[in-house]
Each structure stands twice: as structure tokens, then as C-alpha cells.
Amino acid sequence: MSANVAVSPVRAFEALYSSHHRWLKNWLQFKLGSASDADDLAQDTFMRVLTGNTAQEIREPKSFLCTVARRVMVDFFRRNALERAYLDMLALMPEEQMPSPEQRQCLLETLQQIDTMLDGLGEKVRQAFLLSQLEGLTYPVIAERLNVSVSSVKKYMAKATEHCLLFSIEHG
Amino acid sequence: MNTSLTDNQRLSLKIAAQWFATLCSGEVTPQQNQKWQQWLAQDEDHRWAWQRVESLQGQLHNMPGKFSYQTLNHARQQSDVTRRRVLKSLVVLLGLGGTWEAWQSSAGQGLLADARTSTGEIKTLRLPDNSQLSLNTASAADIRFTDTLRLIRLHQGEISIITARDNQPVPRPFLVETQQGMLRALGTEFIVRQQDGATTLKVLKHAVEITLRDRPAGGLQISEGHAVRFTGSAFGDVTAVTGGAGSWTHGVLSVSDWRLADVIAELDRYRHGHLSCDPSVADLRISGTFPLKDTDSVLEILSRTLPVKIQTATRYWVKVVPV
Numbered sequence: 001m002s003a004n005v006a007v008s009p010v011r012a013f014e015a016l017y018s019s020h021h022r023w024l025k026n027w028l029q030f031k032l033g034s035a036s037d038a039d040d041l042a043q044d045t046f047m048r049v050l051t052g053n054t055a056q057e058i059r060e061p062k063s064f065l066c067t068v069a070r071r072v073m074v075d076f077f078r079r080n081a082l083e084r085a086y087l088d089m090l091a092l093m094p095e096e097q098m099p100s101p102e103q104r105q106c107l108l109e110t111l112q113q114i115d116t117m118l119d120g121l122g123e124k125v126r127q128a129f130l131l132s133q134l135e136g137l138t139y140p141v142i143a144e145r146l147n148v149s150v151s152s153v154k155k156y157m158a159k160a161t162e163h164c165l166l167f168s169i170e171h172g
Numbered sequence: 173m174n175t176s177l178t179d180n181q182r183l184s185l186k187i188a189a190q191w192f193a194t195l196c197s198g199e200v201t202p203q204q205n206q207k208w209q210q211w212l213a214q215d216e217d218h219r220w221a222w223q224r225v226e227s228l229q230g231q232l233h234n235m236p237g238k239f240s241y242q243t244l245n246h247a248r249q250q251s252d253v254t255r256r257r258v259l260k261s262l263v264v265l266l267g268l269g270g271t272w273e274a275w276q277s278s279a280g281q282g283l284l285a286d287a288r289t290s291t292g293e294i295k296t297l298r299l300p301d302n303s304q305l306s307l308n309t310a311s312a313a314d315i316r317f318t319d320t321l322r323l324i325r326l327h328q329g330e331i332s333i334i335t336a337r338d339n340q341p342v343p344r345p346f347l348v349e350t351q352q353g354m355l356r357a358l359g360t361e362f363i364v365r366q367q368d369g370a371t372t373l374k375v376l377k378h379a380v381e382i383t384l385r386d387r388p389a390g391g392l393q394i395s396e397g398h399a400v401r402f403t404g405s406a407f408g409d410v411t412a413v414t415g416g417a418g419s420w421t422h423g424v425l426s427v428s429d430w431r432l433a434d435v436i437a438e439l440d441r442y443r444h445g446h447l448s449c450d451p452s453v454a455d456l457r458i459s460g461t462f463p464l465k466d467t468d469s470v471l472e473i474l475s476r477t478l479p480v481k482i483q484t485a486t487r488y489w490v491k492v493v494p495v
Contacts, residue, residue, distance in 0.1 A: 078247070085246035085320055089239060092321075092347075092354070097388040110235060115244055123341065132196055133232045134241040139197050150197075157193035165185045165224050169177065 013050050016061055021046065024065050031073065041076055045069040075116065082115050083108065117167045121160055128153050129160035184221035187211065192225050245342050246320030288312045289329070292442045294423055294464065302336035303346065306421040308365075309442045309464075322346045330365040332421045333357065334377075352404045356381040358393075363418060374399040374413045382407070416461075425462045425470075432456040432478065436492055439467045445488025453480050453494050 024045060029038035045068050058064045086108055090098070099107065118126045124146050131137045131145065132153075139157075143150045177185075191208050194200065212218055289295050289307040296306040300317050307313065311329025316322075321344050324331065335346045335357045346357040348364050350371040355364060361377035373380060379395045385404040392407055394400055399417075401408040416426030425438055433454035440447040442464050456478055462470040471482050474492065483491045 082243070082247035085249075086243050088246060088318070088320055089243045092323075093239075094385050094388055096386065107235065107240075110231070111240055111243055111247075114232070114240075115247060118244075127342070130241050130244060133229070134235065134237040134244075136237060139199075154193045154197055157196060158190045161192045161225065161228070162186050162189035164228055165189060165221070168224065168228060169185075 012058075013046075016049065016058065016065075017046055020061055020065055023062070024069060027066065028069060028073075037076070041069065041072050044072045044076075048072060078115060078119070079112055082112055086111060117164050118160065121163055124148065124152075125156040125160050128156035129164075132157060178217075180215075180217050181221065184215070184217040185224065188218070188221035188225050191222075192229075242345060246344075249319050249340060249342055249344065287315060291444055292465075292467075294420060296421065299336075301338050301344075304334040304336070306332040308332070308420050318344075320344060323349060325349045326364055326366050328366050330363065330420075332361075332363045332418055334361045335359060351385070352402055353382055353384045356383070361418070370401050370403050370408075372399065372401045374417050376413065376418055419461070420464060423464055425464055427461075428459045429457050430459070432458055432474075432480070432492070435474075439464075439470060442467050443490075445490070447490045448492070450491060450493040453478070453492060456480070 021042060025038050025042040028041050028045075029035055032038055032041070045065060048068050048071075049065070052068075090104070098104075118129065121129075127146055128142055131142045132139070137145070139150045139153045143153045146153070148156075191211065194204060195208065212222055287295070287297060287305065287307055289309060289311050291310045293310075294306065294308055296304060297315075299305055299315060299322070301322060303322070305313070305315070305324065308330035311331060312327040313329075313331055314323075314325040314327070316325065322338070324333065324347070326348060331348070333346075333348065337359075338344050338346075348355040348357070350364060350366050352369075352371040355362075355373060358379045358381060360375065360380055362380050363374040363376065365372045373382065373394055375394045375396055375398055377396055379393050381391055381393045382400070382402060383391045384402060384406070387405050392400070392402075394410065397413050398410050399413045400410045415428055419426035425435070427435060427438075431454060433449045435458055436447060436449040439462075447467075458474070458478065460473075462473065464470075471490070471492070474480060475482050479495045480492050481495050483493050
């Protein structure tokens, strides 16, 4: 009896990278219109494939890579939007109140983490959580703002919290 | 994913999240509190899950709350705009759009507009979100609406604002910036006046939050029916708004038992040149509603109802004196 020798995950990844890296970069460049963004995002895409440890199960490498790359692009756009909004908000801040460059970078990173963490949630769930935890509003006030019942607010809070707990465990 | 979690851990996280939602409601009975303690004591996984809750909470509470909340919301709107932009261009391609240019101009860098009134002029504008902006005599303001905020920059004079509910899915904050600070409308009707070295805010409906230019940490919320004057670093006393405070938006000055000197000072704002009042008649009391468009006729009414006459040196030098 001859047994198939399982391909090691690292070997599978290397094979995928060398056969498709250039192709993926071109595809991203076509989508994004920028060579350097395409470079970065191609790297991110392969990093995700590597950490997801799925390279050895791929049957359709191109469509698989596109799927992962699309998710990477969505995150990239979201990061950009957050950074722009952050700069907007900083611009409104009085000079004297401006945090130091290190603080600014640190806060931006934390905001990005939270933004990513809350991404999969519905808008009302997300709002309820942020209004409670960041704005410090009470449930009745949140309920009125979102036009829902107080008991819904509590449900949203539990849902968002559970989601965040799971997310923070998955993503270290 | 999540494969490293046991069923018990997963369940513990779920219940910990529910407890967190209960405890954050601010209405926890002693019995609930006791139950929560019991739940914690029951199981190692429960305590592990609760630690995760605490570290999440710690992370959130270390951030500047309001700032972070607004940033996250703005970012979300911007991504929505990107999404809408894609949809919109599709509509245009299909020939269904017709307002592409109008849409583009407001969605780009932000609609930048100067609103101005000359002396004696009162103007009311409808803003892109349906809010209403009135400019009193000799006023100037910039209107800056972006995807993430609604900002009025008051340079001089006085404005009255009636905010509308924002038509965006997540309402953009409505802000008014003066030389002394930033005002954030909390769904409201209010009046802001820029004076030399100070701003006066009068809140007619709901509330407005003030952040001082030089002392941003100590904000103040002014509620309906209250007024405050502030400099860049300090608030004056909060006083009651007098009736008729917003009457100028309707083109009239409505006063009840005012000193004549105060009425004259108010009318002076609407006139070129200099209008003053002799100290001997300054404390005469007066009530009534007067048209601001024609202050000459108001002076004439005054001269007929009070023991005063109008002394006119030139058209630009007018004094109210005793008969």
C-alpha cells in the first residue's frame, strides 16, 4: 500500500507564495491603483494565509487569494478612514491640548484595535456599546438615542461584550 | 477559529458578558450583586472570563472617551461614504442620477461657505442637513459640513441655530466654534454671540456643551433657558435667558421691562454710525416689540411714549435725550 505523503504547511505556503505573489500584486495594483499599497497588501494577504495555516488545503489558489485579499483591502480602507477621521478630530483640538506624537500614535493604534474589534457587529449594537463605554451614557439615554427599549440596550451590551471578549482572545 | 477554547470557557465568557451588561446598567440590586459574586466564586473559568472583561474595560476606560467615540463614528461614516460613492457612480452610469455635481461638491473636501450680513441685515439660511442658521446684524460665519461633522465657525456678530436631526445614519456632531471655545449642540436651539474677548451663549431648547479654548478639560453643559458668557479660560455666571432672546430672528426686538439704555444699545447694533442715550433717561423702563428693519421709526415710537426726544446731529450721530 502506498500512502500519500502529507505536504508540510510551510512547504505548501512557500509554493503558493512563489507561484502567485507576482500575480496577486498585479491584481491588487489594478484594484488600488498604487504600487506601494499593492506591495504592502500582498504581504498582508500572504501573512494571513500563513497564520491561518490553510495553504495546504487550497484547491483554487487564485480565487482563494482574492477572497483573502479582499478582506485585507476592506481592513485597509477602514484603517485609512479611521486615520483620516482621527486627524480631523485632532485638527479640531486646541493646540495646547494636543497629545505628544507618541501618545497620538498609541491612541490611534488603540482606536484601530477597537474599530476592528467592533466591525462585525450591527450598527445599533456597536453604538450601544460605544455610547455606554466611551461616552458614559446611561441605558435609558442610549435607548432613547437609538430608539429602542432599555432591555434591548442591555442585550446589545451583552452581545457586543461577548463579541469583544472572543475577538481579543482570538487576536491575542 | 476559537478552537482552543473549551465549551465551559466559551459559556463562561457569554455569561460574564451578560453580567457586565447588567452591572453597567447602573441599576443593580443587592441580590443581583450577590448572585454575581456567587457566580464568580463558583468556578475557575468564571473568574478567568471575568478577568477578560476587566481587561477589556480597562482598555476602554484608558481612552479619552468623547474624543474616541467621535473619531470611531466619523471613521465609520467615511467608510460609508466610500461605499455610497461606489453606489452613486453606478447610478450615474445608469443615467439615473442628475445631481452628480451637487453631490460631489458637498462630499469632497467639505462645503465651504461664507455667510455674512451687513449692519442692519438679518438673514436666515437653511443648511444642507436642514438645520436653520440665522445671522444677526453685522455677522460673519463659515459653514463647514463634511462627511464627519457639521461645523459653524463664528467670526463676528451673532447667530441663532436650530439644529435638525442629521440625515446621516450616524448623526454628525453639530459644532460652533468661536474665538473662545467650541460648542457642541445636543439637539437644540441656541444663540451664540461673538463679542470682544468673550462669547455669550443662550440656550433656548435642550442643551449645549461648551469646551473652553484654553481649558478644554473643564467643559460645561448649559441647559434650556440658561445663558452664560465665557472667555477662553473661564465661565461667567450662568443666568436665566430673558424672554424674547431669539426675537431678532423674526426681525423684531421683543423686550419686557428693559432699561432704555439697554434697548438703545441693542438698536445701535442695527445702525450705521452712533446711537446713544443720555444718562438721565437711561433707567426709564420699557416693554414692547419693535421692528429691527426700521430703527428710525422705533426711535420715533420711543419719543412718543416716553419723556424723551431724539437729537440728531447728523444721520450718523443720534442721541436720546430728556424732553
